[in-house]
Amino acid sequence: xxxxxxxxxxxxxxxxxxxxxxxxxxxxxxxxxxxxxxxxxxxxxxxxxxxxxxxxxxxxxxxxxxxxxxxxxxxxxxxxxxxxxxxxxxxxxxxxxxxxxxxxxxxxxxxxxxxxxxxxxxxxxxxxxxxxxxxxxxxxxxxxxxxxxxxxxxxxxxxxxxxxxxxxx
Ligand code: FEO
Numbered sequence: 001x002x003x004x005x006x007x008x009x010x011x012x013x014x015x016x017x018x019x020x021x022x023x024x025x026x027x028x029x030x031x032x033x034x035x036x037x038x039x040x041x042x043x044x045x046x047x048x049x050x051x052x053x054x055x056x057x058x059x060x061x062x063x064x065x066x067x068x069x070x071x072x073x074x075x076x077x078x079x080x081x082x083x084x085x086x087x088x089x090x091x092x093x094x095x096x097x098x099x100x101x102x103x104x105x106x107x108x109x110x111x112x113x114x115x116x117x118x119x120x121x122x123x124x125x126x127x128x129x130x131x132x133x134x135x136x137x138x139x140x141x142x143x144x145x146x147x148x149x150x151x152x153x154x155x156x157x158x159x160x161x162x163x164x165x166x167x168x169x
Pocket of ligand 1: 017020049050053094097130
């Protein structure tokens with residue numbers, strides 16, 4: 001059985017994951033508007049992964065006999081200054097999510113809630129992967145600057161993203 005504190009914290013995290021999905025969908029629309037369909041595809045998949053994250057937490061709460069209390073999800077921004085700006089915001093957002101996951105792990109350890117701690121390890125690993133892939137995109141965008149041929153090459157590459165094996169499982 002989950003403690004009330006842990007249940008509340010995970011319910012909060014469900015909102016964060018849903019907000020992440022919402023923000024990446026908004027970024028996907030932003031990239032579609034720019035005609036950068038590869039980036040739009042990448043962000044759309046990223047958004048879908050976030051919804052999967054929310055559902056992992058949701059299922060876990062139910063499995064452990066906790067109560068789901070869904071919260072209001074904020075509206076995300078709908079414009080960014082540049083593709084680089086959008087990816088820098090993505091990196092900042094993922095770093096924030098990582099710190100939230102770490103807080104949950106600390107709470108599980110404090111409560112000696114081993115099941116929740118083990119469950120959270122998947123997210124710890126996932127955050128390493130997410131920060132790395134977003135960081136790589138930021139580096140590439142910095143390298144090519146604001147436009148031109150380099151941007152279209154990265155767009156093409158981003159368009160080849162498939163759902164990660166871990167997510168598909
Ligand atoms: Fe669900 Fe991107 O962290």
